Amino acid sequence: MAATAVTIHSDKDTAEPIFTASMLGMAGVMFSAMSSFYLLLSAIAAHAASLGGAGAAGHATGALMAATIGGEIAAPRIIAACGRKVSLVLALGLLGTACLMAFPSSLSLLLLNCLVRGVALGVLLVTASGISAKLAPPSRRAEAMSLYGVASAVPAILAVPLGPWVLSHLGPSVTALGGCGLAVIALGATAILPVDISRDDDCDHRMPPWSLVAIPATALACGAILVGAAVTILPLAHPEASSGEIMLGLLFQGAGAAFTRWASARQVDRHGPKVPTGAGLASCALAAVCLALPSQAAMLTGMLLSGMAFGVLQSATVADVLSRVAPSQGDGAGALWNVAYDAGLGIGGLAVAALATSVGFGAAFAATAALFALVMLFALKPDGTSRRPN
Structure with missing residues (x-):
């Protein structure tokens, strides 16, 4: 009988441990590093606004995101030159150092600092994604990487609202030191990581062809577009909602994404990414319809659905992207996945907001x-894209 190309995960496969010291160490690195980043994200925007108004805050965020994408694109070459672990340490060191100079009195220096932090973040994200993929057992890759993903997402829920509070109550110096201290903790946690994930001699550090990863990357970008749009224009799109309801909606979105990224990962490992990707996109469409309706209940439902859809899409698409490329191109695939994530957030914040000014918020959603x-x-x-074997 001819062999088929179906991969069957046995009970032995699914019993492969994911809560190893290395995976927990990587989760700790990302939790501390992203707490450092998110603590300063909204605080720096508030500081920029105090220097030059709302336009300055927008420029600071724009510079940060553009530099992040640049760092993600450059990351595979940096990894080729330095190895994964050294690249991770360099990115964390740069991120922590930039925290100490995050609140200058000059807007130009502030924008320069945002560029530095963005490059560091981009390299950090790609390097950490590659390390997590290396540490994850093949039969439970999505589930293991969801541990890393949740550790990256929880700080957004906790640290984003905390940043402006620390800045206003304790001042910029304490805020900067807090961000730096969290980055230093992340640096210390890298000692747990094994040395053999540092470099692969046979790695091809070029980006894989876009055609290979276009479908999952576009699906991920859709989820990010909705999240970026909701975060940017939610108070304007729903003036009937109180500030407390808006904050609750944002909490629903963040918590929903963190929960479903973890909860959906085992299904992705066992049954493949196609159905979860379709379900995530369908949920995005339903969430956008809810956000188009002038109702507090619909808004809260849409925010929860958008977060849950984004979490599913993250688990499904990272597994899909890695399955479409050769193992030697894993770092480049991770870079494209992260670019799709960040570009989607930026497009959602800019393009949907611009469309809303022309046709209205409901029509834009x-x-x-x-x-x-x-x-x-x-x-x-069926796209006919061949996948490498696990």
């Missing part, structure tokens, strides 16, 4: 729902 439904149809079609 309805248009994004139609876009997500279209992408879902493409994602569920």
Whole structure:
């Protein structure tokens, strides 16, 4: 009988441990590092606004995101030159050092600091993703990497609202030292990581062809577009909601993403990424429809759904992207995945907001729902892309 190309995960496979010292160490690195980043994210935006108004805050965030994408694109070459572990240490050191100079009195220096932090973040994200993929057992890759993902996401829930409070009550010096201290803790946690994940001599550090990863990367970008749009224009789109309801909606979104990234990962490992990707995109479309409705209940439902959809899409698409490329191109694939994530957030914040000024907030969310439904149809079609064996 001819052998088939179906991969069956036995009970032995699924019993492979993921809560190893190395994986927990990587989760600790990301929890501390992203806490450092998110603590300063909103605090620096508030400081920029005090220097030059709302426009300055927008420029600071724009510079940060553009530099992050630049760092992600450059990361595979940096890893090729230095190895993964050294690249991780360098990124964390740069991030921590930049924290100490995060609140200058000059807007130009502030924008320069945002560029430095963005490059450090981009290299950190790609390097950490590559290390996590190396440490994860192949049969439980999505589940193991969801541990890393949740550790990266929880700080956004906790540290983003904490940053402005620390800045206003304790001042910029304490805020800067707090961000630096968290980065130093992350640096210390790298000692737990094994040395043999540092470098692969046979790695191809070029980016894989876009055609290989276009479908999962686009699906991920859709989830990020919705999250970016909601975070940016939610108070304007729902003036009927109180500030408390808006904050609750943001909490629902962040918590939903963290929960479903973990909860969906085992299904991705056992049954593949296609159905979860389709379900995530369908949930994005439904969430956008809810956000288009002028109702507090619909808004809260849409925010929860958008977060849950984003979590599912993160688990499904990272597994899909890694399955489509050769093992030697894992760092480049991780870079493209992270670029899709950050570009989607930026597009959601800019393009959907711009569309809303022309056609209204409800129509803008309805248009994004139609876009997500279209992408879902493409994602569920057989694309003929060959996948490497596990």
